[in-house]
Amino acid sequence: MTAMAAPARLRPGRMGQASLAWLICNDIRIKARGREGRGGRIIAIGVLALLPLIGGALAAWHVRAAPTIPLAVLGQVSAALAVLLLVMISSAFAHVLRLGHDRGELELLLTAPIPAARVIAARISGVQAVVALPFLLLTLPFFAFSALFGHGFWLAGPFVVAAIAVIATAIALVLATALERLLGPARAKTAAQLAGVLLGGSMFALGQTPNFAPAWFEARMRALDSVPPAPLDWPARALLGDPGPLLAVLALAAAAAFVSARFAATHIEAAPAGPAAEKPTRAAYFGGSPFSVMFGKEMKLLGRDPELISQIGQQLVFMVPVLALIFTDGQITPVRMATAGVFLGGALASSLAWLVISAEDAPDLIAAAPVPAGQVLRAKLAAALSPPMLLVLALAAVVATRDANAAWLMLPMAALAGLAAAMMQLWTRAPAKRSAFRQRYKSSLLTAMGEFLLLGCFAGTTRLLLMPSWWAPAPLLLAGLLMGGIYLFRPRPEL
Amino acid sequence: MHAPNPLCLPALQIRGVTKAFGGHTAVDGLDLTVPAGQIYALLGHNGAGKTTTLRMVTGLARPDAGQISLFGIDVLAEPIAAKQITAWLPDEPLLYDKLTPAEYLAFIAGLWRVPPADAQPRAAALLQQLGLWDKRDIRCEGFSRGMKQKLALAGALIHEPRLLILDEPLTGLDAAAARLVKDLLLARVAAGATVIMTTHILEVAERMAQRIGIIRSGRLVAEGSMAELAVGRAAGTTLEDVFLELAAA
Numbered sequence: 202m203t204a205m206a207a208p209a210r211l212r213p214g215r216m217g218q219a220s221l222a223w224l225i226c227n228d229i230r231i232k233a234r235g236r237e238g239r240g241g242r243i244i245a246i247g248v249l250a251l252l253p254l255i256g257g258a259l260a261a262w263h264v265r266a267a268p269t270i271p272l273a274v275l276g277q278v279s280a281a282l283a284v285l286l287l288v289m290i291s292s293a294f295a296h297v298l299r300l301g302h303d304r305g306e307l308e309l310l311l312t313a314p315i316p317a318a319r320v321i322a323a324r325i326s327g328v329q330a331v332v333a334l335p336f337l338l339l340t341l342p343f344f345a346f347s348a349l350f351g352h353g354f355w356l357a358g359p360f361v362v363a364a365i366a367v368i369a370t371a372i373a374l375v376l377a378t379a380l381e382r383l384l385g386p387a388r389a390k391t392a393a394q395l396a397g398v399l400l401g402g403s404m405f406a407l408g409q410t411p412n413f414a415p416a417w418f419e420a421r422m423r424a425l426d427s428v429p430p431a432p433l434d435w436p437a438r439a440l441l442g443d444p445g446p447l448l449a450v451l452a453l454a455a456a457a458a459f460v461s462a463r464f465a466a467t468h469i470e471a472a473p474a475g476p477a478a479e480k481p482t483r484a485a486y487f488g489g490s491p492f493s494v495m496f497g498k499e500m501k502l503l504g505r506d507p508e509l510i511s512q513i514g515q516q517l518v519f520m521v522p523v524l525a526l527i528f529t530d531g532q533i534t535p536v537r538m539a540t541a542g543v544f545l546g547g548a549l550a551s552s553l554a555w556l557v558i559s560a561e562d563a564p565d566l567i568a569a570a571p572v573p574a575g576q577v578l579r580a581k582l583a584a585a586l587s588p589p590m591l592l593v594l595a596l597a598a599v600v601a602t603r604d605a606n607a608a609w610l611m612l613p614m615a616a617l618a619g620l621a622a623a624m625m626q627l628w629t630r631a632p633a634k635r636s637a638f639r640q641r642y643k644s645s646l647l648t649a650m651g652e653f654l655l656l657g658c659f660a661g662t663t664r665l666l667l668m669p670s671w672w673a674p675a676p677l678l679l680a681g682l683l684m685g686g687i688y689l690f691r692p693r694p695e696l
Numbered sequence: 697m698h699a700p701n702p703l704c705l706p707a708l709q710i711r712g713v714t715k716a717f718g719g720h721t722a723v724d725g726l727d728l729t730v731p732a733g734q735i736y737a738l739l740g741h742n743g744a745g746k747t748t749t750l751r752m753v754t755g756l757a758r759p760d761a762g763q764i765s766l767f768g769i770d771v772l773a774e775p776i777a778a779k780q781i782t783a784w785l786p787d788e789p790l791l792y793d794k795l796t797p798a799e800y801l802a803f804i805a806g807l808w809r810v811p812p813a814d815a816q817p818r819a820a821a822l823l824q825q826l827g828l829w830d831k832r833d834i835r836c837e838g839f840s841r842g843m844k845q846k847l848a849l850a851g852a853l854i855h856e857p858r859l860l861i862l863d864e865p866l867t868g869l870d871a872a873a874a875r876l877v878k879d880l881l882l883a884r885v886a887a888g889a890t891v892i893m894t895t896h897i898l899e900v901a902e903r904m905a906q907r908i909g910i911i912r913s914g915r916l917v918a919e920g921s922m923a924e925l926a927v928g929r930a931a932g933t934t935l936e937d938v939f940l941e942l943a944a945a
Binding site: 487502573 | 756777784792795798799805816835
């Protein structure tokens with residue numbers, strides 16, 4: 202007797218198909234899909250959420266006795282919101298410039314029987330969400346705990362953060378449209394990246410002012426003690442739940458959302474889908490061993506991608522203030538510079554290792570070549586480690602003028618950190634396109650956290666060795682355990 | 697006892713090769729022999745196991761069981777020696793957008809250890825034959841699909857492989873480019889090379905291939921010249937008729 206097979210049936214969706222909410226959910230679902238399973242994602246998000254949760258609770262407890270509108274800090278809150286707006290504009294700018302150029306998927310949606318305005322509105326909402334989400338995750342615990350401790354009005358905070366993201370997206374769209382018309386799409390993209398690097402650099406310089414210009418810094422901080430004149434204080438007042446300014450900020454955000462939809466339509470329509478411009482290059486050199494041609498190929502590909510270089514530069518620049526906070530406490534000493542150099546060198550090596558290993562454009566070509574896998578790997582590691590080692594060498598030269606021991610230790614430790622980070626990239630690799638460089642950590646938060654911990658261990662050992670301390674091998678041991686764990690549980694591709 | 701004459705060895709010999717992914721058996725005890733100096737067309741529906749078979753032959757996938765040899769070289773025991781005489785051209789061209797055609801060919805020549813004195817004139821000849829000479833120092837990022845496919849073919853030919861393995865080599869080519877590629881392949885075979893290709897364009901297989909193999913569910917269900925495949929069938933039987941009868945049975 203044969204059992205009758207049940208007709209195939211797919212799970213029906215719960216949302217109205219092709220509605221705005223359905224489109225936004227589709228967009229977010231695709232963006233949120235990473236490599237790791239549900240368990241890995243929950244662990245990673247849990248760990249990442251823990252810090253703002255604890256920090257938010259402590260901060261909310263600390264200010265529990267403050268008045269609802271604390272006039273004394275209104276200037277500082279206003280300044281913080283201005284910086285937030287700048288950072289959000291920079292983030293939105295990069296997303297907006299990509300908006301019109303991710304044409305494949307967009308064209309599928311635009312050819313579907315869905316109003317184009319709805320598709321574009323969904324895309325814009327996606328950008329607004331991506332811009333707002335990290336800051337909402339960071340600040341939400343503070344506002345929620347503050348409400349629990351008696352500041353119910355401060356629950357307006359998350360709405361204001363979201364409103365600033367909407368306004369930032371609108372500004373970015375207007376700027377992007379204007380820049381693309383003035384400079385063309387390619388130069389506009391470069392300009393956006395330069396702006397990002399400059400913004401990061403300025404923030405770093407600002408963070409370092411207490412060290413090199415304490416009087417200027419104190420004068421600026423004193424200026425923030427006074428309440429800014431209206432309407433400059435409205436965003437801060439809105440954040441703290443003052444009804445009038447809150448309504449004004451939300452109305453401005455609504456207007457910005459409307460402007461965004463209008464500009465996005467123009468922006469996407471105007472985006473070209475034609476071929477890239479032809480760039481003549483000098484004649485090719487024939488000759489060399491498999492190692493040297495592989496190394497040369499990697500260096501050419503890295504050097505010919507200004508977008509990639511600026512993205513790496515941007516990440517390093519943004520990392521510098523964090524490291525400065527962690528390692529310098531406001532004082533740059535040779536020991537601390539050496540420690541930071543180990544971390545930076547390792548981080549750069551990891552980025553480049555991802556590019557040469559995971560983002561290999563023609564993996565089958567390399568695998569089909571009569572070159573032993575070990576030789577290919579050595580050439581790729583050499584390409585990934587060379588630029589960071591040059592950077593570390595330059596830093597070591599500066600450090601050596603004040604502390605030769607720190608400089609000498611920095612070099613091998615940075616090489617070890619870089620090699621360890623590169624091996625981690627090798628063991629956790631998943632094929633990706635070079636264009637996904639900026640999103641590489643989103644696909645695996647666990648890898649990102651593992652890398653941060655690993656580099657922290659090497660930097661920690663460097664610092665402890667230079668102190669000197671008997672505890673110096675402890676972080677190195679932790680790094681070894683971490684590497685061992687990653688190696689044991691590495692994904693094994695089916696060949 | 698005499699050692700086998702390398703000139704008489706089959707270009708490809710597959711014996712009892714099996715490959716499964718998860719619970720799905722893609723290639724199931726496949727036996728296949730391709731004589732040297734011919735064009736062999738491997739046909740089958742999507743998912744029949746053609747590409748998996750070719751990936752195992754080129755060393756990109758490892759069989760679960762069985763043996764594969766190229767001109768008598770065991771692919772599993774001597775992978776580097778086997779790769780040295782093979783070229784693999786998948787349906788998606790394996791290129792680097794930021795390299796120029798000349799740089800790409802120099803890169804491949806380096807990987808296959810072709811002496812520069814040989815590689816340079818070969819690269820120039822291939823670029824001229826395939827109509828890419830004027831673009832030799834322009835980065836590939838703006839190239840059309842057809843230009844990329846032609847460049848990938850030039851890359852496959854620069855080390856003068858004895859065995860060319862091509863997965864859908866005419867995909868994305870216009871009529872003129874397809875003709876150019878077909879002529880180039882025929883010229884290589886006339887010079888002594890062996891070509892194994894998969895294609896969904898049955899007319900191409902019928903016209904170009906000396907032998908045709910039809911694969912279904914990872915097993916070879918028919919093999920021979922077009923005349924041999926048509927034996928016992930009505931006059932005027934085409935490869936399409938044979939293929940549809942055997943591949944879908």
